[in-house]
Amino acid sequence: MKPIESMPAPDPRNVAHWRADFPILGERVHGRPLVYLDNGATTQKPASVIYAENAFYRHGNANVHRGVHLLSLRATDAYEAARAKIARFIHARRPEEIVFVRGTTEAINLVAQSYARPRLAPGDEILISAMEHHSNIVPWQLVCEQTGAVLKVVPIDDTGALDVVAYEGLLSERTRLVAMTHLANALGSINPVEHIIASAHAKSVPVLLDGAQAISHLPVDVLTLDCDFYAFSGHKVYGPTGIGVLYAKAALLEAMPPWQGGGDMIRSVTFEKTEYNAIPWKFEAGTPNIAGAIALGAALDYVDAIGMEVIAAHEAGVLAYASGALQAIPGLRLIGTAADKASILSFVLDGVHAHDVGTILDRHGVAVRAGHHCAMPVMQRFGVPATVRASLGLYNTREDIDALLEGLAQVGEVFGR
CATH class of the missing domain: 3.40.640.10 (Type I PLP-dependent aspartate aminotransferase-like (Major domain))
Known part of the structure; x- marks a missing residue:
């Protein structure tokens, strides 16, 4: 049995190299490059895990x-x-x-x-x-x-x-x-x-x-x-x-x-x-x-091999970028704005159901979660039936967030917002 250690280690300095380790990120969805922002539901697998x-x-x-x-x-x-x-x-x-x-x-x-x-x-x-x-x-x-x-x-x-x-x-x-x-x-x-x-x-x-x-x-x-x-x-x-x-x-x-x-x-x-x-x-x-x-x-x-501190710092940068961009969208409300938070962007759009947002984003190659996220009491606490949840992984980048923003702009066009 070939030892797992024979697989090349990820480069701890370069997110592009990390992304290359995940075969599924090369997939296309509805003719567009996959932007995977559903890591809270399940993360994708690097080649070394598939190999093992x-x-x-x-x-x-x-x-x-x-x-x-x-x-x-x-x-x-x-x-x-x-x-x-x-x-x-x-x-x-x-x-x-x-x-x-x-x-x-x-x-x-x-x-x-x-x-x-x-x-x-x-x-x-x-x-x-x-x-x-x-x-x-x-x-x-x-x-x-x-x-x-x-x-x-x-x-x-x-x-x-x-x-x-x-x-x-x-x-x-x-x-x-x-x-x-x-x-x-x-x-x-x-x-x-x-x-x-x-x-x-x-x-x-x-x-x-x-x-x-x-x-x-x-x-x-x-x-x-x-x-x-x-x-x-x-x-x-x-x-x-x-x-x-x-x-x-x-x-x-x-x-x-x-x-x-x-x-x-x-x-x-x-x-x-x-x-x-x-x-x-x-x-x-x-x-x-x-x-x-x-x-x-x-x-x-x-x-x-990458280091959890390196991953956390990278994700914090993407989260901060995404939070600022989403909060600038008229009619969008973030659900969950605690001072100490990580990886999750849950939001609602005025006049648009979360499932409709998720469906339109999917047509643009952006995978998010829409629903109660197996946390119905949270939805009740904030008075919403569901949220759109974009959740980050180590391979996500600002370009992924830009793709999310482009998809949300299309949602606005569809619903006349």
């Missing part, structure tokens, strides 16, 4: 942890090496604190059912914010229905920033868990996670961070943050779909029961009793997404 998944199936495909033949040993080594890469990328203490899941949604549900549910009693409280994705709302609603616990919501202000004073006031002796986004998918707001965690820990309350959006835009150091759980999806950080990560402190994982039963999460089975595997494998029932884990490792290698 393809190479596994071509040269190393076998099941992991179970075979004594060479291919199985290779697959196991590559799968566990990917776990170690992820641990290093987010600065976990040890690879055993990394559980492979399908994505952020499954990670949050795992924590809800394995950690929270056994510990909750009627009247206990779980604290989330008003900017959450449905995946960080519904699992907690389910566990509250199952246990009699109560879901409390921290409000946000008119810019989309967390009301920190309200957060402090809602933390109480009944709070059993805080679960909040690191970077809000519909607004771009970056939560003050260090403060959130420190305040919660002062009351001995554990914290889960939804890192689905943050993982590709911000450096993540779970050791420095001291969060108890951190969840993210591979496809949001230039990796494949169907693979994600739950980070959890080892002591918490040790104390949590398995969520699913089956192969590979067991040490021994009789009809009378099952003895579970060690962490993290007791949470990985059945054959895992081996190729996905390996390709996610390749994606993090790619990001590391």
Whole structure:
């Protein structure tokens, strides 16, 4: 199996070189060059990630942890090496604190059912914010229905920033868990996670961070943050779909029961009793997404080769350019203007439905998202049915924003604005 390291590393100095690493950016849409501004939904994949998944199936495909033949040993080594890469990328203490899941949604549900549910009693409280994705709302609603616990919501202000004073006031002796986004998918707001965690820990309350959006835009150091759980999806950080990560402190994982039963999460089975595997494998029932884990490792290698600080600085420049240009358009209102934000431009146009804007932009080769972005309470908070969301990735440029502006000018012509 050809080593992934044989693929050329991205040039950390030149965004044009980064763009060349993504084959799909050479596509044309309705006869126009693709301008991809839907990274909040999923990012595109560099050639090294596509190669890694393809190479596994071509040269190393076998099941992991179970075979004594060479291919199985290779697959196991590559799968566990990917776990170690992820641990290093987010600065976990040890690879055993990394559980492979399908994505952020499954990670949050795992924590809800394995950690929270056994510990909750009627009247206990779980604290989330008003900017959450449905995946960080519904699992907690389910566990509250199952246990009699109560879901409390921290409000946000008119810019989309967390009301920190309200957060402090809602933390109480009944709070059993805080679960909040690191970077809000519909607004771009970056939560003050260090403060959130420190305040919660002062009351001995554990914290889960939804890192689905943050993982590709911000450096993540779970050791420095001291969060108890951190969840993210591979496809949001230039990796494949169907693979994600739950980070959890080892002591918490040790104390949590398995969520699913089956192969590979067991040490021994009789009809009378099952003895579970060690962490993290007791949470990985059945054959895992081996190729996905390996390709996610390749994606993090790619990001590391450029440097998250370099990526963040580049994206901040494009975001600032885009924000200024959009705010100059008559009748356009940005939804989410927090002082600390990244990567997301959500907006509405007077008299034009978001879906119509998205459709016209698509005819001009510009891919954006239009809708509620799995954050319907956010839409309700700002009194809009939907927004247009342009979301940035490392390969986006000012020229992409110019193409967005040209498409919006066409929207204006169509609707006589």
